[in-house]
Amino acid sequence: MEAWRSTVILVCIILYLGMCIGVGLWALRRTKTTKDFFMAGRHLGIMVTSIAVFSSTMSGFGFVGGPGLVYRMGVSSLWIVISTPIGFAISFFLLAKRIRLFAELRDSTSLPDVVQARYGSRAPALLTAIAILLGVLGYLATQILAMARVLQGILSGIDTIGSVRLEYCVLISCAVLVFYCVTGGIIASVYTDVVQGAVMMFAAVLVFFAAMYAVDGGFTAMSRTILEDDPEAIGPWGTLGMFGCLSWYFVFVLGGAGQPHVITKLMMTKNVRDARHMLPISVFGYAITALLWISIGLVMRTLVLQGLHPELPTADAAAPQFLAQYTHPVLAGVVFAGLLAAIMSTADSFLNIGAAAVVHDIPRALLGSSLKNELFWARVATGMIAVVASVFALYTGGLVALLGAFGWGTFAAAIVPTVAIGFNWKRATPLAACVAIIASLLANFTIHFLATNYGLRIPGGIDGGAVSLLLSLTLFIGISLATPRKPLDPAIEAVMDI
């Protein structure tokens, strides 16, 4: 079996990609209107939505970047993982009911639609759409790059195939992604998310046990090895430090309520009361998949420190190298499929909300109406966004990293005040929403630009996204309190009382 490792992995990947194409074809017949394409006709069930919510949250960042962070910094990134229960609780308390009711009230098909309904103004909706589009391009580019690199790593391990150019790997992985997103829209996206989420959970549990047995003495021995080398690495703050970890905690707890690819799923449920069951399922699913994040990072750091594994070329190689060398070939195949699943489940959501921003939200905000034949243009826009993001990913080098880092923080800082807070607070004004979004974009971009180009960082490892989020929240509430209250539409006001 060992001799066929790469082939087994490739077969698993082909089966997985084939499943995605199959779901795309199945969803094609169910996608007849724009509402189907962007909102799945608002009739998703509890299980489907819950799994789609957690699998969209756990992106390639979690499956590739997460173990890399633990390998590089020790347990610092534990603070991102432990943000899950309180982060999901806040998202559900603030949004699950409100966003679903607004969506039904105004028959909305996107997040900017409900922003326009809530504020009674096109400006916050336009700025929300622009923030989404900027974040989507950056985040999607990093996801595409991660997807292509995983595929390249797998293909290069097969002697008969040998080295494959990154461009071809981008082409293959994007072709599958675009196929099911174009044909089946969000219906294909959420149903592939279900399979992807299940694969991710299964893979994470198996990897957790594989990691535990990769080092004699299990996790206790790993902790002791890391402790001997550097006590701080296995201490509660890792090597990042107290303020860095706490700033991550802040941005990941509150930022969850600002991720458009996640919260739009809350608009798609059949019944608003389903949220009651969705919260625990989403928390449980995320917690299970996070096992992979922690366990691979710890085991690879330990093996390198013990001299049993050569130093990794990059921290992000932790997961691929562990899977390639310390797991059974079939498990490696399942987990590599899970890894692609983690990336694609986020990327497909980005494609969908990006397409909505281009063909629905921005024209509506600027012209007052959507494009004619919107479903056709939505499919075209989905393909175009994938092409633009692929070009970004391949040919703009550092810009991708900058935009990728820009992603989560942008969404968090721009959308949490306007949507999560503003949908629950009648006093919030359109002006405050606009200022908060603009300030968050400027602050995020400036902080990341200075860090990337001039090495100027906020002291203490404090995350730029946390500062931007704090800034936008403060401006949003401060300006709303300081400016006259705008009368609300009676129906919106009535819904906010429920």
Place this chain on the structure above:
Amino acid sequence: MKLALVFFSLLIALWLALGATLLTAPDGIDHGFQHPEFETMDRGGPVGERRAKLLTQAWLFGSLQIAVFVACLLLGARRRGWTTGIKLALLAGVLPYAAAFALVIAAYGRFVAEVPVAFAGPFPIPTAVVLFGLTTTPLYFVLLYIVMFDRWIISRADLQQFRDVVAADRIRRAEGD
């Protein structure tokens, strides 16, 4: 209005806590540096002593965050006719959550000073408190959401009221057209 003012005050307090820490902390504060042997790894190194001087600031920064999180939960649970019971039930969750965070800080203070390091399960005590304490205590809020959903979030009567609002709104908008 009152909740919004409390929220705003908490955000200002977070700015002050962050600013005061950055202005008064020693150079580099407390983060690590590249591992001397493995360049793809970082090392905390001898920062424990410096971090020990910043424990109060870290406790304040983290505790204020917890207060902001609970303010968000209160904002989400707020609705017409909400009762003191809802507020108290949510606020009751702050105690174990904030206590778990305070325990992380206290345990870290000992972790920096003690040799040999005490373990709880597979991890040093403060790390175990982060992993098991700060993960489990907020589950109280998840549990409240599930158990109190009908009474706090949306009941069948609320749903009927919503349907009435939608129907009235559609008539109003149709007449407006």
